Amino acid sequence: MKLILASNSPRRRQLLTDLGVPYTVRLQEVDESFPAHLQRAEVAEYLAAHKASAYRADLAPEEVVLTADTIVCLDNDVLNKPADATEAIQMLTRLQGRAHDVFTGVCLLRGDGQQVVFSDQTRVYFRSLSRSEIEHYVHKYTPLDKAGAYGAQDWIGMVAVTRLEGSYFNVMGLPVHRVWDELVKLGGNEWLPVA
Template sequence: MLAKKLKNYNIILASGSPRRQSLLKDLDINFSVKLKSIEEIYPDTLKAAEITDYLAELKSKPYLEELSDNDILITSDTIVWLNNEALGKPKNYDEAFKMLNSMSNTHHEVITSVCICIGMKKKTIISDTVKVFFKELKEEEIDYYIKEYKPFDKAGAYGIQEWIGKIGIDRIEGSYFTVMGFPVHKLYKELEKL
């Protein structure tokens, strides 16, 4: 299938996220992981998917000069969008608590963008938005989750695949995998075009 089509390409995933690595592996694609640190700063005029599009592309820039024509670089970014505001990764317990408490008994959007660079000649950015509905979360549930799962590496301070997702999410409208941080259905479709 897709793995056969891509056998002449060198796929590089520029992400330290174990979830993204696992989801890409689940597509039966061979890839390597390369990491470079980058400051994730974006203009404050950007809204919603504009932010993740911008950051996914920004993350690709340190690699571009190293790419050959048969390299495919994949970078990605995810945010939680609530009340016209982007929730990134919490810096500490208090930030995580505030984020989760603000999502209690309401819905928010999770937006993930992926930037695909084929060598230096072609760049495509795709994004996907999912609505997530949380039940009313008790303060002790939020406290337990933060202390046990330490979600400081996750946008919006939660992982849908973790305890809080299992007990707290009523429903989602869209792809579960986009909420995990990778819209694999859209990525697969894009890579199939090659």
């Protein structure tokens, strides 16, 4: 079997590389809007499945495409990627001093049509941050490609995240433990790295 990663995220690429699963990257532009009635994990799963559907017609029988979408939820508000630095500062101002949830939805779609969609949740606790800390992070690290306007692996993760309940890798953008379990169900030991 051949794994196709349908993501431009350097973090997802690094996590799969570290897992030792060979993959190739294949990208397509996909609309990332979602129905307004969906909430929390439903949004992440919907977007992952929606992205995978764009690859359905092009998959060979032995290929498996992996799509994922990470969202940050503060209460019931979904904080996706900020449009600009001002919105990033607003998001981080809302998150500071509070706990929020990170959901990553994943879809694995085989060329034979078999599909599995799942999500993982991590609760993230932020300490209170000053306006200057928030502005420093946004202007130096430009987190416009990150849900909730932050990356846990960045400077702000080191200074703001006080506690996690769940998978750290899920916050980075891929619940690797769950992905591995599902890949094994789809392809058995075929995914084990060659020594």
